[in-house]
Amino acid sequence: MYRLVIVDDEDTVRFGLSTYFDWSQYGIEVVDEADDGDVALEVIERVRPDIVLTDVRMPHMDGIRLSNEIKVRFPTTQIVFVSGHDDVDYLKSALKVNAVDYIFKPVNMQELATVIERVVAVLQEAEQERTYIADMQVKLTQSMPLLREKFLMSLIRDGVTHPGRIKEKLDFLGLDLPVEFNYWTIVVNIDDSAEVISSRPERDQQLLSYSVQNIVQELIEQCMHGYAFENRIGEFVGILKMGEEDVQEEKLFALAEKIRDNLQRWLKISVTIGVGECISQLSSLPRSYTQAREAADQRWYLGKNHIISIDHLEQDKDSSYRFNALQGERIMSVLKAADEDKLLAELDEVFEPLSRNRKEGFTYCRNVSLQLFLLASRLMVELNILAPELGDKEAELWERVFKQETIIDLRKLVEDHLLDISKRIGDKRSGKPKNVIERVRLLMDQRYAENLQVGVIANEVFLSPTYLCLLFKQETGETINEYLTKVRIEKAKELLSDPRNKFYEVSYTVGYSDPSYFSKLFKKYTGVTPSSFRDQ
Secondary structure: OEEEEOOOHHHHHHHHHHOOHHHHHOEEEEEEEEOOHHHHHHHHHHHOOEEEEEEOOOOOOOHHHHHHHHHHHHHOOOOEEEOOOHHHHHHHHHOOOOEEEEEEEEOHHHHHHHHHHHHHHHHHHHHHHHHHHHHHHHHHHHHHHHHHHHHHHHHHHHHOOOHHHHHHHHHOOOOOOOOEEEEEEEEEEEEEHHHHHHHOOOHHHHHHHHHHHHHHHHHHHHHHHEEEEEEEEEEEEEEEEEEOOOOOHHHHHHHHHHHHHHHHHHHOOOEEEOOOOOOOEEEHHHHHHHHHHHHHOOOOOOOOEEEEEHHHHHHOOOOOOOOHHHHHHHHHHHHHOHHHHHHHHHHHHHHHOOOOOOOOOOHHHHHHHHHHHHHHHHHHHHOOOHHHHHHHHHHHHHHHHOOOOEEHHHHHHHHHHHHHHHHHHHHHHHHHHHHHHHHHHHHHHHHOOOOOHHHHHHHOOOOOOHHHHHHHHHHOOOOHHHHHHHHHHHHHHHHOOOOOHHHHHHHHHHHOOOOOHHHHHEEEHOOOHHHHHOOO
């Protein structure tokens, strides 16, 4: 309910206004009244009304003076004047104090209703505006962490874009970052982030991000001052404040070690931390951040789980290296010869200079690795051993090349693939596949009654299930399961020849626990059911 105070020096007018008008219809309650302006001020001070309906002419304090006082003390209170037709000068003054409206005496109830509707509309609009502002204030408070993070991201990328307003911005966001101060920037990169992050459900990804940022922020506050935030997926940035009295580098690297060790201990993740140089102005943060990020990128050469400063960016100017056709031909030759030792030596000749060739960085390393895959693929085509299974593997390898974060990991990926090809070529040249096929056949001939799976057979001959299936098909023209079924059916024929053997016993004996399935399979291979075969 809106609260109303009626002010008029005539008792009959006050009584008529409070009694003969249905205020409740408009959500209004008459809470008090007064016979003069000075009395009204005391009442208004006490009851704090939403609306004041006041006469213009009163003996001690008229409505105009009263309105001016109300607007100063209670600016949201709405004022409506009641006046005589001859009070034109007073009404002009009333308009100057932003009265909502006025009505003439004697009061017409329909006219009063129209005025009150306008007053209520003004109050409702003001209430909606206050509610909207309050909601916005709550939302602003709730989004403050996001606004801080957005601002910090702009600092490391663009620096101070509006120097004249930077202090106002920092005060609004509640950030203690003086324009002139000593700052360091660190970059914390999650190692193997593609695997660590993308393999988790969305909820777990968000939880991991929050946990990393929280741990880094807590450790920064323990050791010095500053702010931590997530700049991009898998990359967290710390802006560190360091007083001149601090032993800067010792404290900085001690903090970095704590961050690395705590993330390993509590979240079981490995991180590489890059450290930029010390700068003395907030506007120089982009330079320090760029250096920290470039330092963290050196894990490509130095390995994961390290703390790397900009000193590691120094490189040998004479270390430029190019993979040439002669090296490619040598690798093709040792692959053809299936000489694993020489293959490893050739890979050393490729990757050792690549590890020093920091001018082009990991982009060139990836290009060289893809060239090696293409050379190996060309050789398999020449030797007629490029099976569909290997084609699928190559497609997967190309994807994995771009996910490797260190040159050591990339070397391992290339090495494993080329050694696998070398082994296949060696097997083909030595006739080893035929020996393997004979052993597999003998195994199935002897153990057909067992629940033989491809994995079990592969373990017996020390090969992967996929490679064994491919090899068996290439050498025999049929699959392992087809050969095993053929062996079982032939044995079943022998057993069915003896009428003393029941059908279900024959099924169990040859390795089928379901006689119905055995019967269908028998008919598929022989053209007749087990019972028809016995009758024949």
